[in-house]
Amino acid sequence: MISPLTTTEMFCIGFVPISATVVTTWGLMAAMVGGAFLASRRLMLKPGSAQAFFELLFESVDSQIRDTMRVEPEPYRAFIGGLFVFIFVANWSSLIPGVEPPTAHLETDAALAFLVFLAVIFFGVRAGGLRGYLRTFASPSPVMIPLNFVESLTRAFSLLVRLFGNVMSGVFVIGIVLSLAGLLVPIPLMALDMLTGAVQAYIFAILAMVFIGGSIEAPTTNHPAEDAS
Numbered sequence: 001m002i003s004p005l006t007t008t009e010m011f012c013i014g015f016v017p018i019s020a021t022v023v024t025t026w027g028l029m030a031a032m033v034g035g036a037f038l039a040s041r042r043l044m045l046k047p048g049s050a051q052a053f054f055e056l057l058f059e060s061v062d063s064q065i066r067d068t069m070r071v072e073p074e075p076y077r078a079f080i081g082g083l084f085v086f087i088f089v090a091n092w093s094s095l096i097p098g099v100e101p102p103t104a105h106l107e108t109d110a111a112l113a114f115l116v117f118l119a120v121i122f123f124g125v126r127a128g129g130l131r132g133y134l135r136t137f138a139s140p141s142p143v144m145i146p147l148n149f150v151e152s153l154t155r156a157f158s159l160l161v162r163l164f165g166n167v168m169s170g171v172f173v174i175g176i177v178l179s180l181a182g183l184l185v186p187i188p189l190m191a192l193d194m195l196t197g198a199v200q201a202y203i204f205a206i207l208a209m210v211f212i213g214g215s216i217e218a219p220t221t222n223h224p225a226e227d228a229s
Contacts, residue, residue, distance in 0.1 A: 025102045028089055057081070068206060069213035076212065079119055084205040087112065091167055091197025095190075101197075103167045106160075113160040116208045120152070124215030133215065155211055159204060166200050 008020040039050050047055060061081040065073035073080075090103045102108040124133040137148040 019107075020100070021102050021105045021108060024093065024099060025090070025108060028086070028093060028102070032085065032089060057085075064206070065209060068209040069216070071213070071216065076123070076209075080205055080209060080212075083112065083115070083208055084201050087163070087204055088198060088201035091201060092194060094193065094197075101167060103163055103197075103200075105168075106164055109160045109164040109167075112163065112204070113156045116159055116211060117152070117156040119208070120211050120215045123212050127216035136215070155207075159207060163200055163204055166196055 009017045010020050010023050011018050039054055043051060058077070058081070061077055061084065062073040065071065065076055065080060069076065087103060090101050090108070092101075093099050094101045094104075103112075121133070124136070127133075128136075137145045137152075139148070
């Protein structure tokens with residue numbers, strides 16, 4: 001079994017090597033975009049099963065954003081929903097014979113965590129302006145600036161470690177049991193791994209909401225004090 005800390009080079013584009021993980025990620029994204037395009041071509045007032053499923057997914061994401069972030073979901077739906085769906089599909093891609101989930105490799109999880117890190121900055125700046133966002137690092141005291149900055153980095157790192165550790169361990173265990181016990185014995189473990197993959201996608205999305213929600217709430221909490229002064 002290939003180590004999750006190494007990558008298999010498939011081909012090169014110029015001087016840039018393209019790994020099997022990147023190819024799998026591209027394939028999953030193409031399948032997701034194609035599926036979304038096909039599902040949105042024939043929208044009806046009386047939805048069929050596929051349209052009803054996607055409407056339920058949209059409503060679930062919107063409801064979770066409202067409950068977690070206490071804001072209207074429209075500005076955040078695409079990012080949060082995209083994160084959840086991609087991680088969910090990537091985790092379950094292990095069901096395809098010969099496919100190793102991209103989320104079982106460090107570089108994919110690092111990229112997802114980095115996206116959340118950038119999203120926290122982007123939405124925080126958009127909500128309170130650059131100065132307002134930077135002031136959040138001085139809350140509750142300017143002495144906390146270094147600690148608050150380190151915290152913003154460690155939160156992204158915790159997302160990376162949590163997703164990578166859980167997905168990679170599941171793939172590793174199933175691979176070991178499969179090599180020792182044959183085809184039928186790992187089936188219960190595969191079902192557990194599917195459940196774990198769904199839960200990890202949900203947790204990643206929830207934590208992204210919490211981090212982004214903190215960045216957009218913090219500037220507004222400073223406004224009353226500024227107005228009083």
